[in-house]
Amino acid sequence: MSMMEWNKVFAAVLLAGIVFMSTMILGEKMVTPKPLAQNVVRVEGAAQATETAAAAPAAEAALEPVGPLLASADVAAGQVVARRCTSCHTFEKGGANRVGPNLWDIIGSDHAHAPGFAYSPVIAGMKGNPWDYEELNKFIANPRAYAPGTKMVFAGISRVQERANLIAWMRTLADTPKPLP
Ligand code: HEC
Incomplete structure (x- = not known):
């Protein structure tokens, strides 16, 4: 083969290489892999493990219940705390609705209990569910x-x-206060 012929062979090999490389680069550019949101194959044990791991911090962040504190709570101090509510609420029997509804005998009463008060859809939607302590x-x-x-x-x-x-x-603001939990 002449020198000219060999050059053609090299050129052909080189070209093939360039085409191969650029196809690879182009291909990578065109296809953006998306990581899966979750495993396609759910392994029973593994799934449980992640769920408990996710539930643990939520449980930690859960609100402290008032139930265990109620029996020994300071009712007089509670009346002072209620000053933060009285700009919007009355607490006495037969009291008017203001910005917020009257709160006489609220424990055990329905959500959205005050007739004629314009509740938000979210509170109105909880009707049928009584206000318990928690x-x-x-x-x-x-x-x-x-x-x-x-x-x-x-x-x-x-x-x-x-x-x-x-x-x-x-709780004391009722004809018959509800039993403590
Ligand atoms: C800035 C005014 C405002 C303050 C302050 C306020 N509330 Fe309210 N409250 C409202 C309004 C308005 C509603 C009606 C909520 C709705 O419909 O979404 C409401 C609703 C309620 C309800 C539900 C009543 C029902 O019939 O379902 C309770 C219980 C309640 N408030 C307790 C309190 C307590 C206790 C405080 C003080 C710690 C307080 N609120 C402070 C305005 C206020």
Whole structure:
């Protein structure tokens, strides 16, 4: 073979290489791999492990219940805490609805209990479900987390003892206070 012929062979090999390389690069550019949101094959044990791992921090972040604190709660201190509510709520029997509904005898009453009060859809949607101690606890701790979209514009009371005192005082505001949990 002449020199000319060999050059053609080299050129052909080189060209093949370039074509091969650029196809690879192009191919990588055109196809963007998306990582899977979850394993396609769910392995029983493995799935359980991730679920418990995810549930653990949620359980830690769960709100402290007021139930165990109610019997020894400071009712008088609770009445003082309630001053944060009285700009919007009345607590006495037959009291008017203001920005918020009257709260006489609220424990054991229905959600959206006050007739004629224009509740938000989220609270109105909870009708049929009574306010027990822990429901009140959650609502008062963080109204917007408990009922996203609630009309009650109140930041919440973060200290569990204050919530317990307040709820213990609210419990007394009834003809027949509900039994302690
Ligand atoms: C800025 C005004 C405001 C303050 C302060 C406020 N609330 Fe409310 N509250 C409302 C409004 C408005 C609603 C109606 C919520 C809705 O419809 O989403 C409401 C609803 C409630 C309900 C539900 C009543 C029902 O019939 O279902 C409870 C219980 C309640 N508030 C307790 C409290 C307590 C306890 C405090 C004080 C720690 C407090 N609120 C402070 C405005 C307020």
